Amino acid sequence: MTLRPLISAAEALDLFSKNAARFLDASWTFAAGPSALADGFIPRSQRFDIDTIKDETSPLPHMLPDERVFAAHVGALGISASDTVIVWDRYGNFSAPRAWWMFKAMGHNRVAVLDGGLTAWMEAGGPVDDHPALPPERATFYEARLQPDRIADRASVLDAIQTGSHQIADARGAARFYARVPEPRPGMRGGHMPGARHLHYAGIIGDRGQINAQANLFDDAGLDLSEPLITTCGSGVTACILALTAELNGRVARVYDGSWSEWGARDDTPIVTPDA
Numbered sequence: 001m002t003l004r005p006l007i008s009a010a011e012a013l014d015l016f017s018k019n020a021a022r023f024l025d026a027s028w029t030f031a032a033g034p035s036a037l038a039d040g041f042i043p044r045s046q047r048f049d050i051d052t053i054k055d056e057t058s059p060l061p062h063m064l065p066d067e068r069v070f071a072a073h074v075g076a077l078g079i080s081a082s083d084t085v086i087v088w089d090r091y092g093n094f095s096a097p098r099a100w101w102m103f104k105a106m107g108h109n110r111v112a113v114l115d116g117g118l119t120a121w122m123e124a125g126g127p128v129d130d131h132p133a134l135p136p137e138r139a140t141f142y143e144a145r146l147q148p149d150r151i152a153d154r155a156s157v158l159d160a161i162q163t164g165s166h167q168i169a170d171a172r173g174a175a176r177f178y179a180r181v182p183e184p185r186p187g188m189r190g191g192h193m194p195g196a197r198h199l200h201y202a203g204i205i206g207d208r209g210q211i212n213a214q215a216n217l218f219d220d221a222g223l224d225l226s227e228p229l230i231t232t233c234g235s236g237v238t239a240c241i242l243a244l245t246a247e248l249n250g251r252v253a254r255v256y257d258g259s260w261s262e263w264g265a266r267d268d269t270p271i272v273t274p275d276a
Contacts, residue, residue, distance in 0.1 A: 158269070231254070
């Protein structure tokens with residue numbers, strides 16, 4: 001059975017009380033990321049670190065690992081492919097959608113993001129521990145099955161630009177999209193992909209860290225959710241916020257995993273710099 005991508009704190013608490021879900025702390029940020037955070041851990045939660053569960057052979061940040069590596073990491077957390085998984089972060093909905101997308105990209109359907117993260121959990125009366133849970137003594141067998149329809153690479157983005165096969169939604173802020181400020185990662189050109197539309201992830205996350213899933217956000221950005229969609233950002237994290245929101249509106253989007261970390265670092269990829 002497929003789980004709805006977003007789960008409320010009340011629904012998550014119900015699953016927690018029944019011990020019917022596995023909870024993972026997917027908190028992550030960087031220098032230009034969110035700063036407000038809630039302290040503590042949802043009891044029985046283990047850490048899901050996107051800078052650990054990644055393709056170690058890639059020079060790009062936190063790229064999706066292959067099936068074998070992903071299965072080994074998740075199995076070590078004691079999770080099986082049949083488990084219901086709730087991912088959360090302490091910034092609301094910043095990096096948890098990335099963990100959600102990684103599970104979906106590996107064929108795990110029963111996974112959801114806790115809407116509003118740890119703050120929403122505490123406001124709903126959820127208990128909090130001072131430390132994450134320890135991993136189990138024995139790993140669980142986990143079977144991962146890669147879902148190519150959820151992943152975009154550089155070649156498929158180039159094809160989308162040239163043929164119009166997919167719309168491209170860029171989750172970065174306007175200043176980066178229009179090359180008004182330098183990229184936060186050194187050595188990268190500024191601007192955006194030809195034909196890309198700007199849809200800043202911050203416009204989707206409300207003041208309380210919860211997702212605004214209204215389809216008109218895509219409409220206002222010039223995106224048609226009835227047409228195929230690729231989402232991108234700086235390093236493949238906030239692109240997953242757009243992908244999750246698209247899925248809440250019935251569209252499975254492809255996430256460009258390398259995103260601007262790959263595109264902007266090359267000298268053979270086309271870019272637009274309207275305000276440079």
